[in-house]
Every structure is written in C-alpha cells, then in structure tokens.
Amino acid sequence: MQLPLLTLIVFSPLAGAIILAMLPREPTVGLRRAAFVFSLVPLAFAGWMLERFQPGEADFQFVERARWIPQWGIEYRLGVDGVSLFLVLLTALLVPIVVLASWGDITRRVKEFLAFLLVLETGMLGAFLATDLFLFYVFWELMLVPMYFLIGVWGGARRVYAAVKFVLFTLVGSLLMLIAILYCAWRVQAESGSFAFGYDRFLAVPFTAREQLYLFTAFALAFAIKVPLFPLHTWLPDAHVEAPTGGSVILAGVLLKMGTYGFLRFAMPLFPTAAETLAPVVVALAVVGIVYGALVATVQPDLKKLVAYSSVSHLGFVMLGLFVFTETSAAGSVYQMLNHGLSTGALFLLVGMIYERRHTRLIADFGGLWSVIPVYASFFLVAMLASVGLPGLNGFIGEFLILLGAFGPRPWATAVATSGVVLAALYLLWMYQRVVFGPLTHLENAGLRDLSAREIAVLVPVLALCFVMGLYPAPFFRRMEPSINKMLARLRAPAVVAATPSAEAALHP
Amino acid sequence: MSPTPLAWYLGLSAVLFTVGVLGVLVRRNVIIIFMAIEIMLNAVNLAFVAIARSLGSMDGQVMVFFVMTVAAAEAAVGLAIILAVFRSRETTNADELMSLRW
C-alpha cells in the first residue's frame, strides 16, 4: 500500500481548516502563521508529486480508488495526469500566497477567512484530481460555498450582490451538468448493466450524435460560465471587483481554470462529435470574447474591473486554443491557463496592495506612482507585461502556441484573435501609464509606502515563475503533452470507439 | 316498481357535496362553514351506503360508522378551536381572520 499522496494533497487543507477553526480567535498573527503553514503542506505534497511524476506518461498517475456509493457505482477516485498536474501545483502555490497577501487586507474575522480559504483549496484541488464524475461534481460545488463567503463577507460595497450573482451563475450551469452526468451514468448502465460515474467508464460509452449534442451543451454551459465565455461573463467583473484581494486571486488564478479544465477534461473527450459540431460556435464566442473583453477593459475606470475584463479576453484565447483541436494550440491553452493564473493573480495582488493603501481602485485617483513607490511600480510593470504577452514572459508562449495552432484550421478567427494581442497592449499600457507615469496628481499619493518585505515575498514567487515559464517552458510541455494529446486523439477520430472487452476487463480487474 | 338505481343516489350525493362545498366557499361565519363541511361528509355517507347496498357489502356501512366517529371528534376539537378563536378575536368571520398572509 503506497502513500495516498493525492488524498493528502486534497484533504490536508481541509484538516488545516478544521484545526484552524478550533484555535482561539486571538492573536490573529498566530492564526495567520498557522494558516500559512497549513497551506504549505499541500504545496509540499504537490511538489513531491511533481518530483515523482512520470513525464511522457499520458494516463492518470498516483491513482487512488475506493468504493463510495456502490448502488450507483460511485467511487472515490483520484488521479493526476499532465493536464491537471500543473493546475494542482498552481492552486497549491497560490493559496499560501493569498494567505500571505491577506495579512494586510483582511483584518476582520481573520480566522473564518483563512478557514474558508483552506476549505476552498480542498474543493479546487479535489476538482482537479477527481476522476469520478460524481466526485468531481461534489468538489465542484464544494468550491462554491467558501468562495461565496469570501466574496460576500470580506468583499466591497456591493459584495452581497456579487456573491449571489456568482453563486447563481455558477449553479445554472453546474446543475444542468449534474443532469447530464446522471444521464451519462444511466447510459453506462444501459451499456454495461451497472451504474458507474468513473471517467473511463463515461469515455467508453458510445453516445449518439444527438445525445452528445445535448450532453455537451449541458457540460459546456457549466464550464462556459466558469471560464467565462462571452456572453456569460457578467458575473465576473462584479465578483472580482467586490471580492477581497485573495478572493480575486483565487478566482482568477484557479476558479476560472476550472471551466477550461472542464472543457478539456470532460466536455471535449466525452462528447467529441458534439464538440466538433459546435466548435465553430465556441470559437466564434471565444474570439468575440477576446475582442469584447479587451474593448470593455480599455474604458474601465476601475483597476479591478479592468483586470477582470482582461480575464474575459485572455480566457477567450484559451477557449480558442482548445476548440481548434490541434496539439499545438491545446498545449498552448493549458499553458495559458497557468500563465493567466500567475500574471492575472499578480495583477490582482498588486491592485489589492494599492487598494490597501489608498482605499480606491479608480485609475483616475492615481498617477505618477513611480516617483513615490518605484518598487511597486516595477513589480506592476512585470506583471502587466506578462499579461500583455511580452515575449520572454510566460504569456507569450501560451498565446503564440494557441494562435499558431489555431491558424491552420481557423485562419480568420485567429486573425481576429491576434487583434486581441494589440488591444491587450492598449488597455494594459494605457492603464499602467495613467497609474504609474506622469506627474503626481494626487497629494494623497505622495505619502504612500512602498512594498514591504512581506508583500515582496508574495509577489516574487509569482513573477519569478512568469519569467521561468517564459524562458524555459519545455519541461512543462514535456509533462503536459502526452495527456493533452491523448484527449485530443478522441476528437480527431471520426467515430467514437466503444470500449473493447479487453479494455473493460483491464478497467475492472 | 324497480328500486331507484345507484346512479340516482350518487347524483344526489354529488349535489349535496357541492352544496356543502359552496357553503364552505361563500359563508363568512366559520360555524356555518363547519356545518357545510358536515353536509359534505353526509353526502359521502349517502354515497357509501348506496354503494354498499348496490354491492351487497357491509363495508360501506362500517365506513359510515367510522365517519360519524371522525365527525364527532372533529366537532369536539373544531368547536373548541372556534371558541378559542372567538375568545381571542371576538369574531367568527373568516374574512376577519386574516392576520396570517402573504
């Protein structure tokens, strides 16, 4: 019996949350330190996982299985492959950073904040690692509640509206996805005689084209809302603007990836025919989203809103990359998920830091910050450029590969999407110019503190990774590619191949 | 002369039941409403007895027996409730007892 590594990764934050809940409310420093340590535990485990991960292997690794609800064939199943590997690492990395970042941001109800954050981490990690659809759904929904509280309790003025909007939007999709999952399980039963929710079992079902269309739509709705794909994005700006910094970081860094991850992991391989049929629609929406998000971001007066809409634009690239079904762009998309997590996460952290100091996020309230807080401005510059997709930083690799892979199948969409690259420079540079450059226009800004050591410690890992991933992406691709290609292989196949008896036997010894 | 067919009895029962229903719907006084409910129960009793006669089965009559018991129990509790209401509100009119709504 080997160590249940994935279970440890998933549930160590939950254990941390429970311990945290039992600790005394004061002093908060102790709570913060404890939470930081708790959040490092899954990171350590995840690091170990990365170390032991076999590159070149397409299948799930570190698989764990246990019976859970035998009547329905539901199992507790975890596994990690190249697609989820780095998303898990990203999650495990961002949470400690958020804990650190919350030091200055969260001063009320610290204990609850940290506990919710850790519960949220369990949900996110579980969703990435679950290979049973029921389990996936449970984790998927489990993320919802802590996030709801993070926004609703520690958010800004319209936090309740934003929190409820977030929950309702997410649920619209996920509930329909639940129905689709149930239908799939029923189809498994019709095919094999017993219910099952295992990912591999779903893959083995030969869905008809019509079924696929409906099922794909249901799954896609859930994921598209999370991504968010235009025009289902309007929850995002509200959620981002109202959420506390940590919430925004997690939201942008991880939660949005749930959507794209869901497409790649579930919606596309499970329903390949439908994915191919509907690809033009998705691509069109993705491209519209790229331009649309960028345009809207350009004129936003609020920093957080701007970054939020930039997410719409950036995630549009990811969706485009996924739905052209080429290996290059799919690899680019997965990479871009990580990039966006880091660069947008960093931007939110930076916006949060300036908000802590000035209690405003309006671009018009700033200007000439470089002369006051040059270190901050420098970090901001790097994060901004990573988001712009400057070569040498991570964002470029992802965007380039996505567009490169997309150009062959869909040249016109790619051409339009490329304009998004220009627009990204427009809105980010303009924003940066107005905030950081120019004369110091507001006297209130003259006394701003520059970044503290803690804040630098928060930013350095993220931005360092931006460089590493921009300069040396090959190791990442080496681990991701086999799994991505395996999923894409289903999409190129003209017809879905039913599971052979031997495959069945191999799955159920 | 042939006996009256079952359908006639059931028809009468239906008419009586409707009269009871109508009473419940239109009268304001809850005691009258309660009486109307008694008419409904009696309409059902008539149906039971007629059906029993038609089937040659005693169960229908047994049922009437139980219905009377139930009517008695309901009358005891129901009238107690009406009294209690009157004591607290000084009214027995249905449209004046509307503090719980929406």
Added chain:
Amino acid sequence: MVIETTALRWIIALPAAGVLFHLFLGARLPRAVKLVGPGVVAAAFAVVVTSALQLFPLAPGAALHDRVYTWIVAGPFRADAALRLDALSAIMALVVTGVGFLIHVYSVGYMHGDRGIARFFAYLNLFMTAMLILVLADNLLLLFVGWEGVGLCSYLLIGFWYDKVENAAAGKKAFLVNRIGDAGFLLGLFLLVTTLGTHGVWTLDVTAIEQHLSHLANARTVFGWPVPTVVCLLFLVGATGKSAQIPLYVWLPDAMAGPTPVSALIHAATMVTAGVYMIARLHALYALAPAALVVVAVVGTATALLAAVIAIAQTDIKRVLAYSTVSQLGYMFLAVGVGAPAAAVFHLVTHAFFKALLFLGAGSVIHGLGGEQDLERMGGLRRYMPITFWTMTIATLAIAGVPPTAGFFSKDEILHAALSGPHALPVLGVIGFVVAFLTAFYTGRLLFLAFLGECRASEEVQHHVHESPAVMTIPLLVLALLALVGGALPVPATLAPLVGQAEAGETPLAMLVLASALALGGLALAYTLYVRLPGLPVVFAWRLGRAYTLVRDKFRVDELYDALVVRPLFALAGLVAWPVDQGIIDGTVNGLAVLVGTTSGVARRLQTGNVQHYALSFLFGALLLLGYYALR
C-alpha cells in the same frame, strides 16, 4: 558550413547580467553603474569581434551556431533557444554593440546627475540584450522575442522621464503602433509555419525555412493568393511598425521624447533598422514574392519622400532628425525592395554611424543649451561647441551623401540598384534622387540654423552654453571618423553572395556626379536660405501658406489616425462597455432576476390569508384533477 560554439550566448548574457546588476545593485552602487553599463557592452562587442574574426576566414555561407537549450516543444512545433552568427548577423551585431558601446559611453556623460541613472542603464542594457537576441536569433520566433523586447525597451526609455505625461504617452504610442505591426508579423509567422507544417516542417528556423522554400513556392492561401506573397506582406506590416514606415511611422517622431542617447541608439542606429534586417534575413523568402518586394520598395520610397518633406518644416532639432531617420529607413526599404539587401544593410551601417552622430551631436547641443531643442532659438553655436560643430558637419555631409563620406557610397549603391539593378524600379530611383536633394537641404538647414548665424537663444542660456565633456565628445569623434571612412567598409561585397544580391556593376560616373551635385546643391540652398538670406524662408512660408502649414503639421497624419482609428475605437469600446455589456447583457441577467422577484411578489399576493380563498383554490385544484380526467 556551420560551426557549433558556445561563445554566442555570452553576447547576450553579458548585457543581461548588466541588467540584473543595475536592477539589484544599481541603487546602492551608482558609480559602478557608470562602469558596468558601458562595460558589459564593450565585453559583448569584444565577443562579437572575436566570433566575427573566427567567421571571417570561412566561406561566405558559413555561420557560427550556438544552441543554448530547447525552448518550446508543443505538439509538432519546436523552437530552440539557439543563436546564429553569419556575415549578416555579424555585421549587425558589430554595429549594434559597437555603436551601442559608444552611445553607452556618451550616456555616462549625458545622464550625469540624473537620479534614475541605474534604471537608465538597466533599460539600455536590456535593450542591448533584446536587440542582440533579435540579431542573433536562429529562428523567427526567437527573433520575435528580441523584436518585442526592443519594443519594450523603447517603451520604457521613451517614457524614462515618466513624470511628463507626453513622454509616457509617446512610449505607449510607440509600443502600440509596434504591436499593430507585430500582429501582422505574428500572422505571417502563423501562415508560414502552418504552410510548412502541412509538409511536416513545424519550425521557424531560418535555415530550415530556406531549405524548404520549395514547399512554399506553390502554396496558396484560402483566396488563392500565393503564400510567400502574403507572408512577406504580413512581415512587411511588422517591419513598417518597427522601422517606422508608412503607415505605421507615426510613433517615431513622438519617440524623441526619450533621452537623446536613446534616440540615437534605438530610434536611429539599431532598433528601427530591425525591419530592414528582418527582410534582409528573409531575402530568400522575399525572392519568392516579387510583388511583395515591389510593395516594399514603394512603401520605402513613399516614406522617404514624405518624411523628407516633413523634415524640412520642423523646428525641433530632434524631430528633424527623427523624420530624417524615417526617410533614411525608407531608403533602406527601397533597397531591399529592388533586390539589393546588401546595399540596404550597407546603408544601415553607415546610417548607424552618421545618424547616431547627428543625434549625439544634437544631444550635445541640447545638453549645452540646458534642454533647448528648438532650432529657432539656437544659432551661432559653432563658437561655443566646436567639437560638436565639426563632428555634426561631418555627419551632415555623410547623410547628404557628399563624397567621399560613408553616406555617399551607401546611398549610391541603393540608387544604382533602383535605377539599373536586376529588379530596378527606375521611377522610384528618380524619387530617390529627389529625396537625396531634400535630405541635403534639411540637414544643412539643421546644421546652419544651429551652429551658424546669430545666436537666437536668450541671454541667460547663452551665458551657460558650453562644450560637452570628453566622455561625450570622444564618442562623437569616433563616430565622425566612422562616418567619414565607413564607406570603405566592404559590407556589400561581404553580404552580396550571402543574400543572393546580383552584382550591379560599376556605377556610371554620371550618376555619381548627379548624386554629388544634388547633395551639394541641397546644402548650398540651405546655406543660402538660412545663413545668407535668413529672411527668405519666412517669406517662402508665407507665400506657400496652407501648403506650408500642412507640411509643418506633418500632413496632420496623427490627427487623421486619431479621427479614423483611435476615436472610433474608443467610441466602440465605450459603446460595448456600457450600453452593451452593462445594458444588454448584464441587463438581461438582472432582468431575469427582477422577473423572478416580481413574479414572486405578485404570486405572494395570492396568499390573501382568507381561508375561503384557500378553499376556492382547493376547488380549482379539484377541478383541474377532474378536468384532466374528464377531458381525456
């Protein structure tokens, strides 16, 4: 013949190390910055020289190759972080590091006392890094990294004095306009790789592309256009952005907001020539697309003419030089367009010398006048700054193309190729002569207005005017030397075989005479108008009226773009952001919520509290059930 080496990476690593030094230690060791900044560039120059010497004895097609690491492997696509030094890149690298080093040295003096000096050198070194990546990259993707990297540095350096709004705006404008070009470049890359990919060649390796050109030759795009033409045109879009050609030249004049050494290094000598370099590097590809080459030539010529005309009416010394740069770059485009990339690179090299010299000289003047840039307030500076004057004079002669300066030779090559080369476009060649005349005129005007005649500066400024320190004047002298004798460099001869440029043969003497005459004529006219009869230009301007103001206002192209592109874009963004996004899309969402709420509120009222209404609802329910059965 390709020799594997590990030396080339140092060319890039050295300036990069400089960046890190300035970034992390610069604030604490301000003196060291002044040494390290130019030092790393000098070291890089040394490495380039050594490598070039290694290359020199080899055959024309030889190259040094340094594969640093595997960069991207995604799907079938593969790109290495690998560097390549062949004759072309060697010449470029020499110019970049050489001129770059001089400008770094000059900057030590120019930026003396600026509190952001560490930042300045960090940017400058970063620029060197990026530029050298651009030059040495062995595949187009890596080239693109450098390509965007220099754009970034340009952005940062233009906005170096960040507290002035217009500086930052100019930086942003530069980056954005470049990005538009880059988008075209990217699309070209996509089309190129995708086309090659259908033949199993998933790479952007320049040599690999050259080997597989046959796959491209007959490829067609969706509308039936030949792929090479489309790719080349898309690359041209990129080049027009970076090299400030029509229609994307508008950023360069504004870019003069940056410190003058920056203008010299980035916006005259090196970065802006990247487009020319890129086209030269892809000469084999362009050879497959003659139509695209014609477009290149036309764009270049048009730009050269337009910019030269505008330069005549500018009074800001740096703006004159900026338009001059645009114009000279147009020459280079003309050269590549007529199938003479070697000539283009030759002009690139000489231009680097004399234009850097001009800028540095102008910088010296500005420095000496305490920041004054207006030609109208200069004059008579020859007395105060003799070194600057004489070096500037040499530069002026060079750019005007007066024999035997460097500019004479390189310009001659271009005009010769345009008029009588294998791909000659004589009409453009003729325009080239006109531009040559204009060039001589406006540079002469600049020189004379600044250094001759009466001093028009205020008393106080005059009182402080001084020659620049040695650290600034020595680079001027070195550059002046290069501008004088640079024409002797065997650049075309070295490159011609590499870039497949046909030998154009001896230039006819008549042409040489004509060119010289035009150059001298232009200078003479300028001398006449601005030294001998200084009242005349005003009269001319007044006579020309509207035409003059139009030229002075740069044909109002910025305003045109503003009206055609910028305003509509922002209007669209505003429309999308509020009425569409908040109104329609979010309105629909909130509308649904309101609908549910309203329905709920109405349905709630059905709960009247009257027990008889409830009983009625029972009866309706019973009717529903009975009706369900009665009616079916």
Added chain:
Amino acid sequence: MTAIDVAAFTGHWEVALPGVIVAATAMLVMAVDMIVRDPDADALPVLGIAGLAVAAAAAVWLWGESPIGDGFASTLRGDRYALFFTVLLCAGSALTILMSVDFLREHPLPRGEYFALVLLATTGMIFLAAANDLIVLFLALEIMSVAVYVLTGMLRAEPRSIEAALKYFLLGAFATGFLLYGIAFFYAAAGSTRLGVIAGAVAHDGARPFMILGLALVLVGFGFKVALAPFHVWTPDVYEGAPTAVTAFMAVGVKAAAFAAFARVVLAALGGIAVRWSGLLWILAVLTMSVGNLVAVSQRSVKRMLAYSSIAHAGYALIGLVVATPAGGAALVFYLAVYTFMTLGAFGVLLALGRRDEPGEGLADWAGVGFRHPVLGLSMVVFMLSLAGIPPTAGFAGKFYLFSAAVDAGYVGLAIIGVLNSLVSVYYYFGVLVQMYMVEGTRSLVPPGARPCLLATIVVAVLVTLLVGILPAGPMELAREAFASLH
C-alpha cells in the same frame, strides 16, 4: 347469536407493535403528568423519547424479522416500507420533543397534553405509513390531523397560533371530505377498501371511471396533507402561526407520513394504471416546486420562507412518485428521510434565535448571527446548503437520488425543471446566509448554551445531515430495501 372469533383477525398483531407502544407511551405521559404535577419535570420528555426509542427498536426488530405477513385482516402491513417510516417518524418525533423542551419551559403551554398529543399524532403517523386499508388509513390520518390541529393552536396566548389552528382545521376538514369521497368511489370500483383488493380490481378491470374518480378526489385529500400546489395554500399561514416546534413537526412528520401513505396508495393500489396518474403528478410536481420556490423568494420571514420551501420540497419528492421506478420510489423514501433532518434542524435554529417576547422570525432579525454564534451559524449553513441541494450534504444526496432516478426513467425534462427550481431556491436559502454573515446586526440573543436540549437537537440534525451527505450509501440501501418491500 354467533360468537365472533376475533383471534383469527389479529394474526401478526406485532405489526401494530410500534404504534401501540407509542400510543401507550402517550397515555403513560398523561398519567405521569397528572400524578407528578410539576411543570418543570423532565420526566415527560424523557418518557416520551424513551417510548419512541422503544417503538423504533420494535420496528428495527420487525425489520430483521421481515418479511412478516399482514396483520388485522390485511388492514395493516409490516413491510420494510412501513418500518422504515416508523423509525423515521419516531426519530422526527423524538427530535421534536427534544426541541420543544426548552420552548415549553419558556412558554405557557400544557406540557402533559403537548407531549401526549405529539405522541398520539405520531401513533397516527405510524399507522398511516403502515395502513393497507383505506378505512385504517383514513382513521390514522384523522388521528394525526386532529392532534396536529390542536398542537397548532396550543399557544393560545398568541392570536396567530389559534388563527392558524382554525385555518388548518377548516381546510383539513374540507380536504377530508374530498378524500372520503374518493375513498367511496374506490369502494364502488373495487368493492372493498383493502389496497390489495383495489390493486386486484385495477389489474382486472383497468382504469374504470369510478377508480379514476376516486383517484382524482383522493389526490385532493393527499395533496392537502403533503401540500401540493394548488392545495398548498394553507401551509405558509399555518406554519407561520403554529409554535415553531410544531411547525417543524408538521413539516417533517405530517408530510413524511402522508407521503408514505400517498405513495403506498398510488403505487401499491393503483400501480397498474400508472399511465393514468403519472402525467397528472408530473404537472403537480412541477407546479408545486415552482410555486413553492417562486413565492419563497419574496418572503421576509424565515419561518414563512421555510414553509414555502417545504412546499417546494414536496414537489421534489413527488418526482420520485412520478418516476415510480424502484429507484424513484427509493429516492422518494430517501429524500423524505433526508428532508426530515435538515428541516428539523433549520426550524431548530429558527427556534434558537427566538425569545419569548421576540420570535426572531423576520429575515432582518438574523443579521450578523453567523459570526456571533458560530455553532448556530454553521449549523444553519449546513441546513441551508442541504436544503438547496449542495454537496456534501444529505440534501444533495437526496436530490441526486431523485434526479438520477428521473433521468434513469427518461424524465429528463422533469429533472431539468427540478434543477432550475433548486437554482431559484438557492437565492432564498443563500439569502438567509447573507443576513447571517454579510449584514451586521446587534440583536441580543439567548446564548445557545442556555437551551441545551435545543442545541442537542440541532447538533444531531447537523451530524445526520453531514454524515448522510458524505456517506449516503447505507441509508440509500435501506431506502431501496424499504421501497422494494412495497410491492
């Protein structure tokens, strides 16, 4: 005069054992109440809970013995279906009693009668769930109803309590008329009131008009008891007016027992003509959940909101009946079990937030409670999540079971309507959380520790809700077995 041999008809009398035990406990409670005469004596609730425990134990024992034959001339069944509900109802009643202890200490209610009536109502419920004859069913229903009418109006100091009792009583009697009329037509169609005989007649004759008439009218009666739209209108008023503990009892006990009988009649007696009623129930299910959820959205009183929510949940549960497959029935049973605990818990928290002079039922009264009383707050989070059907709570498992059964049987549309409804429900359930956690409030509260029994109830409900949510396999298996014994 012939002697009547009673013994022949009391075969398998043990099937009545749980009900008899509870009835006996009720009488014992009354007797003790008369003897002890100490208003604060804890003897009564202890006795009541003990009796319920014994009854549940008896049911468990019978479960182990099953299958056992019918008792009392086939008027009472001892199948696992009945026994499952018996245990469930005993648990619900026990929690109700536990929940009421602190309430009774603070309010002037006759304790002896209160506990006795709860136990007597439970007796009626137990027989209701086990009734195999429409007459027994009718009587058991009346026992339960009459007792609950009284319980509703027991807080006589509160005019709303007695008004609620009157409304409940009048409409209950009205609905009884319809139910009875329906029974008459069943009797006319089958010649007997035994469910088995009716099933035989259905199998033999198909859907005769009398049978259809009976079905329609009986649906009105059951529709009233389980609060299906449009027979739900009484629910909010009565739930709001009744003492909160009684409301909880009504929401879980009455509903579960009535649903048990409803499902038994519909499936065991009329299963043969499912095509004739499933469409109708489909409509009722959709109507019920939609009305319940929709109107709940605009409620400002948590108690009333929970009333509407209970309507909606009846709609969900009805899905199981529409589906009518083994999985559907099992899902219905499972859902009712789950619903019992989460609803009891929610009402428990509601009770805990109230004080004698200030019921604390308005949404605004809940402001900031979550952080000031973490245990109550987190418990309410669990209950709200469970009611909204969000994992990992029992409510999710229940909805999952229902919806999967629906999808399984081809009712995808119904399942989709169901999930859209739960979407609406999220709005108001989360609205409570908004008040508790995202709005500041200063209302002073009784510390939960001062009401140990209430707190215990809540904690038990939380534990069950979470445990069943995380490990639903066992309870699901029980529900499946229970439903399987129905046929």
Added chain:
Amino acid sequence: MNPPVFLLLAILTVAAAVSVIATANPVHSALGLVVTLFLLSVFFVALDAQLVAVLQVIVYAGAIVVLFLFVVMLLNLQGEPRLTGGKGLVVAATAAALAFTALLVTLLGRSAPAPSNTLPPGFGETQALAQRLFTSHLLAFELTSVLLLVAVVGAVALSRR
C-alpha cells in the same frame, strides 16, 4: 324506494342543505342541518342500512348538531347583514361549484351500472355490522378509540385555562 319518492325526498334534502348555507341565523342553519340529517336517515333505511340510520339520528343529529347549537348559543351569534365573503367570491365559488358538479356528474355518467347483487341475509342489521366491525375492521375500530382520546385531550388542551 320508488323513483318518485326518491325525487321528492331528494329535493327536500337538497332544500334543507341549501337552507343551512343560505339562512342568516346560525340557529336556523343548525336546524336545517338537523332536517338534512333526518332526511338522509330515511334514505339509509331505504338502502337497508337500518343501524346506520338509527345512529345517524341519535349520534349525528342528536349529539353532534347539538354541540353546534351549543356553541352558537354560547357565542350568542346573531344573523349578520353580510352573510358571504364578497360578490366576487360568491360568483367564482358558484361557478366553480357548478363546474365541479358538472365534472363529477360527467365522470359518474361514464361509470358502468353497478352490478345488482342479491343482498345477503341480515344485510344492514346490527349483527352484520358488528361482524365486520370486530373482524376485518378490528384495527380501525381500535383506532377510533385513539382518535376519540385525541379529541378529548385536544379539546381539554384548547379550553383549559
């Protein structure tokens, strides 16, 4: 019973029932109810339900209605000027009630004629009733005791001060 007699009695019964819900004075309503119950017992006799008929008179008309009258007297209820809960309600209720009857009758009309069984000996007599009551309806009979207990406890609980 002959159809003409049936019709006559039926009209009388309905008239009495209507008087219950139509008269202003609750005492008159109660009296109408008594008349209705009496008339119904006549039908019961005609339907061979002698015991039930007797019980109807003694228990129902005798005990239950008296209870009603008692409460009416206790509350001293007089006839009120407004009997009904509004015109709209009356119209809606009447329409619904008519529709209800129509549907009921429609569905009844579809039902097959009941089989005309020959009655077993002793049908409707006390012994036959008792036979059923204590054998196959034993449990129900026992449950009535619980029901009555509930009623007693409930009535006490509601009226005790």
